[in-house]
Amino acid sequence: MTDTLEQTSTARSDIESWLGRLDAACRAGDAQGAAALFTEDSFWRDLIAFTWNLKTCEGRDEIAAMLSATLSSTQPTGWKVTDGEEPTSAEGVTEAWIEFETAVGRGRGQLRLKADDTGEQKAWTLLTTLYELTGFEEPQRSARPKGAEHGANKSRESWTEKREREARELGYETQPYVLIVGGGQGGIALGARLRQLGVPTIVVDKRARPGDQWRSRYKSLCLHDPVWYDHLPYIKFPDNWPVFAPKDKIADWLESYAKIMELNYWTNTEAKSASWDEARAEWTVTVERDGQPVVLKPKQLVLATGMSGKPNLPDFPGMDVFTGDQHHSSAHPGPDAYAGKKCVVVGSNNSAFDICGALWENGADVTMVQRSSTHIVRSDSLMEIGLGDLYSEEAVAAGMTTEKADLTFASLPYRIMHLFQIPAYEAMAERDKDFYDRLEKSGFEHDWGDDGSGLFMKYLRRGSGYYIDVGAADLVANGDVKLVKGQVDHLTEKSVVLEDGTELEADLVVYATGYGSMNGWVADLISPEAADKVGKVWGLGSDTTKDPGPWEGEQRNMWKPTQVEALWMHGGNLHQSRHYSLYLALQLKARAEGIPTPVYGLQEVHHTS
């Protein structure tokens, strides 16, 4: 007990002393002095507080350069340990939740200290995030709207009348400041935040109802991430929500959420073209709403069309003569029409497994064509070993709120993230050894990522190459779903022929061949030139398979300024849509209010797709 108290007290004084030194250096405008407070191998990750960018500075030189450029505009002050969060020490690292203010807003972050060679406590990792703009706080809690307008007022406009007027006028008589193309979880979460920040916004989606992005998929689909990881901003899933929500249930939630959060959500609306008007500094976007063209003039354009980008439909010889059904996995209608049919699924990642499993359950004869190695983890193992500390019922019970979990996750620099991931996947390999043995015996080509860092790094680096096993892997392992390996050479009228001459009879061919980079949407909507100017979206520049270098330090182009003015990319899983929508919303709000947003370290473009 006494030991713990002493440790706590030392931890606090170490943190406070360090914050005091940082504060002094910042006030003195001494970027070099501030950088000297960091270890050689340090990281400062900033989410818009200093850089108006998502930016990780690696080592003292990058930190000094960043501070030189940003200190005078940021004017950070008030560094302190967050009330009620006691700093902790373990294994030589002292950790604390911190708060600070800038010239324009309020920030929070996380600091990890460790001793350098001389024994001095220096910062190893620092996360700084802006969560609120001063003077533009969200109307919450004690600042929530009153709702009723008391008193007597002959020109009273009721809530409904106001909402109806806004819905009627926005996009016609008045223009949105932000247009979000794509109304899945990403567009909805961002739309909700912008509504709270009072930024006039329209979300357009080509589908008939919010949630149809999920409803339209195969019937057995459930979320592969657990509930604790999936909350939207503002309204948490209730305590009775399933761990892995069925697709139609999450769809209903999104639809209700969009309504409750009062989004201006245009259904049956497709964005057809967009161009930037340099003189007026605004977009001209033509959308087709219920079949009628509407021209919108937003100042900011957000693509939230899915981090997966456009479907990669292969171009195999003979696709034109094949007489059966064939489609990309994203267009697969589900298994109902294929009982008793011969089905060939080209690919061996998530979609391929899910579709193979559903087809087999429906009595189809199913063959999976594995073209390259795939990483598989079992859902239960991933949940317990991969996410349990931050996103689980136990984490919640231990005081790990969703917000703290998100920041903890964000505090780990991408450069070293794989080092923390590798042991988790080693543990999974150990735990599920029998499973992997069976899988390999079936001939399935399995990998753990280029460096053994497993699923989450694959997700961040390339967004593909894995399957979270919810049951279909065993069908391959035991031969219920037939496995062949190789490349497709061509199709005939009735079959798929591989390069080694293997011929697979087929009534159905599903191309589970993945997706392109999100800037494919830019090419369609704006121009190929604009797409090239934005460059590749997603990935870290890790120089691993499908994620070419050079090193970026952050996910390419996501949630931050791009090389194309006033064009933003938003998306990712529910966790990312929730967390990063905050920073994107604040970047947009600051611009809407004319708050200076000098961007430090705007990313360069190294790849166009």
Next chain:
Amino acid sequence: MTDTLEQTSTARSDIESWLGRLDAACRAGDAQGAAALFTEDSFWRDLIAFTWNLKTCEGRDEIAAMLSATLSSTQPTGWKVTDGEEPTSAEGVTEAWIEFETAVGRGRGQLRLKADDTGEQKAWTLLTTLYELTGFEEPQRSARPKGAEHGANKSRESWTEKREREARELGYETQPYVLIVGGGQGGIALGARLRQLGVPTIVVDKRARPGDQWRSRYKSLCLHDPVWYDHLPYIKFPDNWPVFAPKDKIADWLESYAKIMELNYWTNTEAKSASWDEARAEWTVTVERDGQPVVLKPKQLVLATGMSGKPNLPDFPGMDVFTGDQHHSSAHPGPDAYAGKKCVVVGSNNSAFDICGALWENGADVTMVQRSSTHIVRSDSLMEIGLGDLYSEEAVAAGMTTEKADLTFASLPYRIMHLFQIPAYEAMAERDKDFYDRLEKSGFEHDWGDDGSGLFMKYLRRGSGYYIDVGAADLVANGDVKLVKGQVDHLTEKSVVLEDGTELEADLVVYATGYGSMNGWVADLISPEAADKVGKVWGLGSDTTKDPGPWEGEQRNMWKPTQVEALWMHGGNLHQSRHYSLYLALQLKARAEGIPTPVYGLQEVHHTS
């Protein structure tokens, strides 16, 4: 600091010592001994834990009698102070949150001790509530459903298929255990709890959409209770929710909630008749769903048709010759058609003021006919002085969760509740003195309740006789809305004539003349005999205006067994719908599972309407 620590420690030991003595007496089956642990002026309020009833025992004799009858079946054990809730002492009263178990479930409650003449700490008030049936816990948190069914399964039924099958079969091929008539906040909250408890339930409502109970009312209506008081079970309103939600916003919430909580909610469905089949111990209820008759056979029937009961439409001579519009306030369409028209509103309570205000805002010439004295409090004052300690942003910040607030509220015995209310209303009279002076100067007849206990007691006793002022009172005070006092004698073709001969020209007459007792619905649905057997609903038997004695100790017939088998009354404001739906749901669940539910102290019927 030391003082506080010592006080806390004494408080805890006093509570634990008392609980130990109660436990010993209960284990020994010693009802007299247990009752002797209470003060002369004590109260034990039990919500279904001991009595399977909502029952307040007043004084030792009633407590001893209750325990004699219930100890052997209840078998209470494990009395303890709730973890993390330190007992407190103030002004001679020591207070604690407690927990216990019974033969069939888990309970929580609140205990207040004070010293008797000899200085011994005895119980002054004890609240015991059952919140969970052992073996039938709700699937929440770590017990939440998994959602996805992992593995491969050829007869897999997806979540949607299961929901669709249930919706298709329930009421036709399978029968609900519970039928709830009325789908407002009461029916919805109860339906949600029963769904979580796995009790097959149908909610029927005659309107087209959940929430239409609110949507159909006049356009400026907002909740008169603040957000902290209004949460539904399971999903709280978000932090940005308005203090006083506009009617259409709360309607949208209820509609989304009913969907998200997966209620079997039949819209466009009117309950036409019901009869009890003694032999089969079930109801035969004919409902008309989308115009088609459906016969349902529920074991339990809940009327959640509104605590207000059926509209009281007066029977004034001349109503048949009056040529203008006339309707009960509940059927008032809003002011839109009445700009420039002469409008007479008969009545001076909530509906009358709301309607007068909206008509005046819309440019009508409005006269209010006050027939009897009304109690008015200003909304802001009510919120701060009346509710602030339990239901406010400050209360939330101080750790007063909704659940704790509800139990604190429930812990105060009805018999003495007015004593705690009187000072609050005295403070309001003081605070708003100018307002009341102006109001009286206008001739308005104002009261504070028979004993000065104000609005909430009027609500509990008679459910009428007050107005929460959101602005319209000033219209009366300053003469914008004309005020006349007296009784209506008759109507002519074009006017309303009072007993004193005053003639009021009218294009519109609104009868804001209140509602009958809820058992009026029983008469319509089942039979007049059944209505008389149930007796008057609502009220405490306080022997004050419109709440005749004898004293009941609880609200008549609400949320507890009635004299008609398997017939239940549910409703009230959002707070009551939330809190009491728990006890009603557990009473129904216990019966569904065949758990013995011996009812102690079934209320007698003293009034038939």
